[in-house]
Amino acid sequence: MAGTAVRRRLSWQRAEVLELRHETPRASRLTLRPPDWTGHRAGQHVDVRLTAPDGYTAQRSYSLASPPEREAVDLVVERLDDGEVSPYLTEELRPGDLLELRGPIGGYFVWPAAPDGPVQLIAGGSGVVPFLAMLGHHRASRSSVPVRLLYSARTVDDIIGRAELGEPGSDATDAEVTVTLTRGAPDGWTGPTGRVDSALLAERTFAPDRRPQVLVCGPTTFVETVARGLIDLGHDPGRVKTERFGASGGP
Ligand SMILES: Cc1cc2nc3c(=O)[nH]c(=O)nc-3n(C[C@H](O)[C@H](O)[C@H](O)COP(=O)(O)OP(=O)(O)OC[C@H]3O[C@@H](n4cnc5c(N)ncnc54)[C@H](O)[C@@H]3O)c2cc1C
Numbered sequence: 001m002a003g004t005a006v007r008r009r010l011s012w013q014r015a016e017v018l019e020l021r022h023e024t025p026r027a028s029r030l031t032l033r034p035p036d037w038t039g040h041r042a043g044q045h046v047d048v049r050l051t052a053p054d055g056y057t058a059q060r061s062y063s064l065a066s067p068p069e070r071e072a073v074d075l076v077v078e079r080l081d082d083g084e085v086s087p088y089l090t091e092e093l094r095p096g097d098l099l100e101l102r103g104p105i106g107g108y109f110v111w112p113a114a115p116d117g118p119v120q121l122i123a124g125g126s127g128v129v130p131f132l133a134m135l136g137h138h139r140a141s142r143s144s145v146p147v148r149l150l151y152s153a154r155t156v157d158d159i160i161g162r163a164e165l166g167e168p169g170s171d172a173t174d175a176e177v178t179v180t181l182t183r184g185a186p187d188g189w190t191g192p193t194g195r196v197d198s199a200l201l202a203e204r205t206f207a208p209d210r211r212p213q214v215l216v217c218g219p220t221t222f223v224e225t226v227a228r229g230l231i232d233l234g235h236d237p238g239r240v241k242t243e244r245f246g247a248s249g250g251p
Pocket residue numbers: 045060061062063064076077078079080082083084085086087126129130243244245246247248249
């Protein structure tokens with residue numbers, strides 16, 4: 001029943017941490033088994049709540065990295081050294097621990113149920129996480145919708161989702177993937193370097209006349225710059241969706 005499913009999504013549950021591995025030097029992938037999972041859509045997130053021994057709680061949102069077709073639920077968390085929650089999740093959590101979460105949450109920033117054009121994904125840093133779920137879903141559902149990802153990472157080592165995205169030229173995903181490196185590229189790097197700007201948007205994303213549905217995710221300033229650049233290029237603002245990973249604070 002729908003009411004029961006909604007109640008389950010919005011109640012806190014304790015999920016067992018099955019596996020933890022370093023995704024990059026700054027980010028960890030957590031594989032979880034929520035006992036009461038109702039399934040999810042690619043792009044949705046969960047809320048994670050930590051409780052200190054004195055009862056103090058902190059709560060943050062994390063996108064689901066795994067496609068709906070996979071049984072286990074993956075999160076990828078990037079450590080902010082001065083953050084409250086992410087250092088715990090990336091450094092202190094251990095397999096077998098229980099983590100309080102609720103979800104899946106969100107119906108806006110999700111893979112379109114019936115895409116009516118190509119889908120353009122644009123990510124900065126850990127903003128690529130919901131797109132890993134979308135690319136996995138695109139492939140698993142054998143979707144023929146053209147999809148491109150433009151992803152800005154600091155260095156090669158900071159690329160999240162290398163398993164899903166593959167090396168340049170590999171067929172790990174059905175999407176056309178462009179990674180731009182903002183803080184230096186290794187010898188032999190054939191992709192672009194530098195921040196996402198209008199020139200890179202024009203060169204590596206679907207043109208406005210193809211009427212793509214565009215999803216942009218990352219730090220607030222990245223999202224704002226990219227969204228402005230897209231509008232300047234002539235994209236329909238109504239077809240551009242954004243999700244910001246800014247400081248969330250909260251209880
Ligand atoms: C829908 C959604 C999905 C997300 N998905 C992911 C994901 O998949 N992976 C991921 O790594 N992150 C994700 N995030 C971000 C995540 O929720 C946290 O914000 C992030 O992990 C940082 O949390 P923290 O507790 O470590 O840092 P916080 O303690 O929240 O601090 C974050 C930063 O803000 C600064 N700060 C804190 N409070 C203030 C203040 N009052 N004034 C000024 N600056 C302040 C801190 O110095 C720090 O640099 C997502 C966010 C949203 C909203």
